[in-house]
Each structure stands twice: as C-alpha cells, then as structure tokens.
Amino acid sequence: MAVIETRGLTKRYGRVVAVEGLNLEVHEGEVFGLLGPNGSGKTTTILMLLGLTEPTSGEARVLGLDPMREPLKVKAKVGYLPDQVGFYGELTAWENLRYTSRLLGLPEAEAKARIEEVLRRMGLWEVRDRKVSAFSRGMRQRLGLAEVLLKRPKVAILDEPTLGLDPEAAREFLELIKGLKAEGITVLLSSHLLHQVQEVCDRVGLFHKGRLALLGTVEELAQKVLGGGYEILVEAGPGLEAAFGELEGVARVEAEAGRYRVLASRDLRSELARVAVERGALFGLALRRPSLDEVYAHYFKEVAHAA
Amino acid sequence: MRREGSPWTGLWAVFFKEMADHLTGLRMRILEGLILLSALAAVYTGTQTLRQTVGEDPYLYLKLLTTAQDPLPSFVGFLSFFVPLAAIALAFDAVNGEYARGTLSRILSQPIYRDALLFGKFLAGLGTLAVLLLALFLLVVGLGLFTLGVPPGGEEMARAFLFLLATLAYAGVWLALGLLFSVLFRQPATAALAAIGVWLFFAVFFPILTDLAASALLLQADPFDPESQLRQANLALWISRLSPNTLYAETLTAVLNPAVRSLGPILITQLEGAVLGTPLPLGQSLLLVWPQLTGLFALFILLFTLAYVAFQRQEVRA
Numbered sequence: 001m002a003v004i005e006t007r008g009l010t011k012r013y014g015r016v017v018a019v020e021g022l023n024l025e026v027h028e029g030e031v032f033g034l035l036g037p038n039g040s041g042k043t044t045t046i047l048m049l050l051g052l053t054e055p056t057s058g059e060a061r062v063l064g065l066d067p068m069r070e071p072l073k074v075k076a077k078v079g080y081l082p083d084q085v086g087f088y089g090e091l092t093a094w095e096n097l098r099y100t101s102r103l104l105g106l107p108e109a110e111a112k113a114r115i116e117e118v119l120r121r122m123g124l125w126e127v128r129d130r131k132v133s134a135f136s137r138g139m140r141q142r143l144g145l146a147e148v149l150l151k152r153p154k155v156a157i158l159d160e161p162t163l164g165l166d167p168e169a170a171r172e173f174l175e176l177i178k179g180l181k182a183e184g185i186t187v188l189l190s191s192h193l194l195h196q197v198q199e200v201c202d203r204v205g206l207f208h209k210g211r212l213a214l215l216g217t218v219e220e221l222a223q224k225v226l227g228g229g230y231e232i233l234v235e236a237g238p239g240l241e242a243a244f245g246e247l248e249g250v251a252r253v254e255a256e257a258g259r260y261r262v263l264a265s266r267d268l269r270s271e272l273a274r275v276a277v278e279r280g281a282l283f284g285l286a287l288r289r290p291s292l293d294e295v296y297a298h299y300f301k302e303v304a305h306a307a
Numbered sequence: 308m309r310r311e312g313s314p315w316t317g318l319w320a321v322f323f324k325e326m327a328d329h330l331t332g333l334r335m336r337i338l339e340g341l342i343l344l345s346a347l348a349a350v351y352t353g354t355q356t357l358r359q360t361v362g363e364d365p366y367l368y369l370k371l372l373t374t375a376q377d378p379l380p381s382f383v384g385f386l387s388f389f390v391p392l393a394a395i396a397l398a399f400d401a402v403n404g405e406y407a408r409g410t411l412s413r414i415l416s417q418p419i420y421r422d423a424l425l426f427g428k429f430l431a432g433l434g435t436l437a438v439l440l441l442a443l444f445l446l447v448v449g450l451g452l453f454t455l456g457v458p459p460g461g462e463e464m465a466r467a468f469l470f471l472l473a474t475l476a477y478a479g480v481w482l483a484l485g486l487l488f489s490v491l492f493r494q495p496a497t498a499a500l501a502a503i504g505v506w507l508f509f510a511v512f513f514p515i516l517t518d519l520a521a522s523a524l525l526l527q528a529d530p531f532d533p534e535s536q537l538r539q540a541n542l543a544l545w546i547s548r549l550s551p552n553t554l555y556a557e558t559l560t561a562v563l564n565p566a567v568r569s570l571g572p573i574l575i576t577q578l579e580g581a582v583l584g585t586p587l588p589l590g591q592s593l594l595l596v597w598p599q600l601t602g603l604f605a606l607f608i609l610l611f612t613l614a615y616v617a618f619q620r621q622e623v624r625a
C-alpha cells in the first residue's frame with residue numbers, strides 16, 4: 001500500500017518553481033530518501049505533505065488523507081522533524097515534550113509514560129531536567145526524534161536529519177532511523193548529503209531544480225546511470241586493464257598504477273581475482289557500494305551534455 | 308476548500324503554556340515592579356489628599372483612583388500610561404519569536420490549526436494582564452481600607468469593576484497591535500519599536516494634531532451662528548475619537564465620575580430639569596460609554612483579524 005502518494009504536485013512562489021509535477025509513491029515500512037542539493041524542492045515537498053503549505057496544483061495523499069482538507073488527522077499520525085529544529089530554550093527537555101503531549105491531547109498519565117519511554121530511548125532521560133538551551137546540536141536532534149516518537153506515528157518525515165551533526169553523531173542518528181524502520185514506521189527523509197544517507201534508504205528519489213529526476217534503489221540508479229551497480233577496487237600487477245574489461249558484465253575500468261576501479265553489473269570479485277592471479281599477483285580486493293554523489297554528478301553531466 | 312476538525316483544538320494547551328511563560332518570565336517581573344511602584348506612589352498621594360474629606364464623599368474610592376497631585380498623576384493616569392506598554396511587551400515577539408527559535412514548524416506539525424496558536428497567545432496575554440490588573444486593584448482597595456478606614460460601597464465596587472473591564476478592553480487593543488506587528492515583522496526588535504511608535508503617536512502627537520484640527524475647524528465656523536460652531540466642535544470631537552486613548556479616557560471619565568452626564572458639548576436646553584452635580588446611576592453611566600466601549604472592542608477585533616489573516620498567509624519556515 002502506498003503510504004504517501006502525490007500526483008502532479010506543484011508549488012510555485014511567484015515565478016520561482018519550487019516543486020514541479022511531482023509523482024511519488026512511498027510504500028509502507030520503507031525508508032525513502034528525498035535527495036538533492038540545496039534549493040531543489042525537498043522541504044517544500046515535505047511541507048505540502050503535512051498541509052503546512054498549499055500546493056499550487058496537483059494533489060497529495062498521506063495515509064489516504066488529503067493534507068489540505070484534513071490536516072489534523074494527517075498531523076496526528078505523521079511525525080515531523082523540521083530542519084534546524086528548535087525548542088523552547090528556557091524550558092527543560094521534559095517540559096518541552098510535555099507541551100507537545102498537551103498539543104497532542106494525550107491524557108496526563110499516558111503522556112508521562114510516553115515521555116519517559118521516548119526520552120529513555122533517545123538517551124536523554126538523564127538530562128530531562130536540563131534546560132534545552134544547554135543542549136548540543138546532536139541532543140536537540142535526538143529530542144526532536146523523541147518528539148516525533150511521542151506521537152506513535154505511522155509515518156516519520158525527517159528533514160535534513162544529519163545536518164550539522166559531526167560524523168559520529170550523524171552515524172548514531174542514522175542507526176536510530178533504522179530503528180524506526182524496524183518498528184514498522186515508514187520513514188521519509190530528505191538530505192543533500194547523498195553519500196551519508198544512501199545506506200539507510202531502501203529507495204531514493206533524486207531531485208534536481210524542483211523535479212524528481214531519478215527514482216529507485218541505489219543499485220538500480222547506479223546501474224542505470226553509471227552502467228554498473230557494483231564498484232570493485234582491485235590492487236594487482238600492472239597492465240590488467242584490458243583483461244578486466246573483457247570480462248562479461250564489466251561496464252568500465254579505470255586504472256592507475258596497479259589500482260583498478262571496475263564498475264560492473266554484478267559482483268565480479270571472484271572472476272577479477274582469478275584474472276589477476278593468472279596474470280600476476282593480487283594484493284587487494286574490495287566491493288564498494290556505488291556513491292550516489294557520483295550517480296548524481298554523472299547523470300546531470302550527461303543531461304547537460306545532451307541538452 | 309473546507310478544512311475538517313475544530314480550529315480550537317489545542318487552544319488551551321497554548322493558553323496555559325503561554326500564560327505560564329508570561330507569569331514566570333523576567334519581562335513580567337519588570338513590568339510588575341514598575342506598575343506596582345507607580346501605583347503605590349499614586350495611591351499614596353491620593354490618600355494624603357483625601358484624608359481631609361473622608362466622610363463627605365460618597366465615592367471616596369473612585370476619588371482615590373482618580374486624584375492626582377502635582378507632580379504625580381493619579382492611579383488611573385499611571386495605568387493608562389503603562390497598560391499599553393505592558394500589552395506591547397507581552398505580544399511583540401509572540402509569532403516572530405517562534406520563527407526565531409525555530410519552533411513554529413514543529414508546533415504547527417502537531418494536530419492543531421494556526422488559529423489555536425494565535426488565539427491562545429492572545430488570550431494568554433489578556434489573561435496575564437487581567438491577573439495583573441486585578442492584583443493591583445485589590446492592592447489599592449486594601450491600601451484604601453487601611454488608610455481611609457471606610458469600606459467601599461456596592462455601586463462604587465461595580466464602577467471600579469467596570470473600570471477594570473474597560474482597561475482590559477483597552478489592553479486588548481494594544482495586545483492585538485503587538486500581535487499584528489509580531490506577525491508582520493520578522494525581527495522582534497522591529498516589531499517592538501513599531502508598536503511603541505504607534506503608541507507614542509497616539510499618546511503624544513495625536514492630541515496635538517486633533518487640537519490643531521479643532522482650532523482650524525472652529526475658525527471655519529460662522530462666528531455668529533452657534534449651530535455651525537457646535538457642528539464643528541462635534542466634528543473635532545469625532546476626529547479625536549479615532550484614537551483608542553480618547554475612547555478609553557472618555558470611558559474612564561464617565562465610569563469613575565458619576566457626576567459626568569455627557570461626553571461632548573451639550574446645549575443649555577438639554578440640561579433643562581437636570582439637577583447639576585447629582586450622580587448618575589450606574590446603568591446610565593454605562594449607557595453613556597457604550598459607544599466608546601464598542602469602539603474599543605471593534606478596534607481590537609479589526610487588529611486581531613488583520614493579524615489572523617496575515618498569519619494564515621505566512622510560510623511556516625523562517
């Protein structure tokens with residue numbers, strides 16, 4: 001079942017086109033990545049899904065509901081973590097969530113139990129009585145996720161969740177997102193840091209200037225754009241470029257003094273190793289997931305060339 | 308397109324949160340201190356002057372509120388000066404403050420409409436001012452009891468209560484103005500300055516302008532035709548009533564001074580049969596200020612509606 005569905009969704013600010021003709025389907029239980037550089041329309045899309053911005057044309061359905069007509073029902077079931085999430089600095093973490101629970105209309109006892117549960121889960125229970133103004137960016141971000149969970153959402157929409165976090169905090173935060181998926185929550189996340197989030201996304205949509213340019217799993221996109229969904233790094237003797245290139249399924253080989261980068265449509269590690277050993281020595285072999293940054297750069301270079 | 312669900316969902320959550328913020332905030336402490344000090348000073352001078360006349364005046368407490376002694380203004384004078392400032396101080400960063408802290412999109416992604424947020428904030432400001440005014444008023448009555456030694460009469464209390472209500476309506480106007488500016492200007496400092504500018508205009512420049520207009524109008528009148536003079540005087544009065552300060556001042560005059568029978572020029576023929584100086588009953592005084600009260604209320608509704616419409620059209624992201 002499609003949890004989020006849009007048809008021809010378009011938003012213009014005067015003459016600026018923020019999002020144009022977006023057709024999207026996000027399935028139940030998946031982590032979907034809305035990726036693209038700054039200003040490509042990710043946040044605008046998210047705001048339209050929550051009924052916080054009115055589309056110029058087209059329509060959106062979230063859990064089967066129209067966010068413009070029934071925003072309260074949508075917002076009761078969809079958790080949202082805005083980019084640059086802010087809290088009331090003069091209130092404690094607990095008080096901030098208490099306010100949210102009141103806005104949600106949760107009864108007193110239930111609210112207290114849920115607040116404790118989500119604060120513990122985000123590792124913030126020890127600092128619950130500290131003023132949020134003293135929180136680090138990472139703690140704020142986790143408090144934001146705690147607030148999302150307070151709702152017991154069916155869908156979580158996270159806008160630039162790793163922005164401003166150091167690499168370690170970002171990795172931990174991505175782990176927390178995987179935890180949401182394990183719980184059965186559908187996750188829609190946006191980011192301009194393609195390589196950073198590509199690993200947690202089941203499927204991604206690549207935005208370019210308000211249009212959804214590419215849609216699919218990372219492997220599918222790499223296959224389509226780079227001609228190979230698998231990137232294999234080989235360290236071996238010199239002069240093997242041609243031999244590697246003759247193997248079936250190899251799309252491209254780049255060589256540099258005994259280091260080879262092979263793009264292939266399937267996992268060719270054993271074949272490559274055999275060729276290398278037959279003709280000399282093999283020093284190293286590694287399989288890398290292709291980087292979405294590369295897919296993006298390559299695709300739009302091609303598009304620009306074609307135009 | 309029709310929206311489903313009540314616009315009031317979450318109103319009370321917003322109200323109580325904002326009210327708690329106001330009552331515990333530093334800003335409120337400062338205001339309380341200021342108002343308290345000036346009120347005490349005013350009441351002190353009031354009681355000093357009134358001690359001599361205790362027992363002769365049936366409306367001693369109303370006098371207490373309105374007696375001024377140079378260089379200090381009366382309690383009422385102080386209030387009409389401070390209430391707009393207090394209201395602006397409570398509202399100038401209501402909406403732009405949420406943008407600045409990055410909390411607006413988070414709050415609006417909860418199942419509430421913007422209506423509830425704006426209205427809750429307004430009600431909380433009004434509630435806070437009501438608490439403040441009531442506390443001040445009780446203090447004044449307590450001090451009066453202490454120094455004058457006579458309890459206030461029933462009608463006196465009713466009039467004082469009406470005075471509080473009128474003050475609250477007046478505060479509502481400035482609160483709505485502060486709220487409007489907090490929607491229109493992204494910088495809280497800009498909003499505060501703009502609101503104080505409007506207040507200064509009505510407190511200082513508007514009376515000068517209306518005086519000028521009044522004399523200009525009178526010059527135009529035929530000096531030998533009293534009817535045309537009366538017409539011009541009335542016109543000048545109506546111009547001065549464009550200010551909330553005039554409306555409030557007129558309301559207070561009639562409510563706190565039962566002897567006042569008219570808020571404009573009257574002809575000697577209209578006074579035929581009237582016993583001058585006798586107090587009007589409360590109902591008559593209320594009737595007298597009804598248009599002024601309605602005017603204040605209409606002004607507040609207008610400002611709030613403007614704020615509401617502007618807020619509805621705004622983008623949620625900063």
Ligand SMILES: Nc1ncnc2c1ncn2[C@@H]1O[C@H](COP(=O)(O)OP(=O)(O)O)[C@@H](O)[C@H]1O
Nearest residue numbers: 013016018037038039040041042043044045622
């Ligand atoms: N309120 C607005 N008025 C005018 N243009 C806007 C407004 N909000 C966003 N935009 C424009 O819409 C485009 C998409 O913005 P956004 O959705 O924030 O992108 P992203 O989240 O992918 O960085 C940008 O070009 C931005 O300048």
Ligand SMILES: [Mg+2]
Nearest residue numbers: 042043083160
């Ligand atoms: Mg964005």
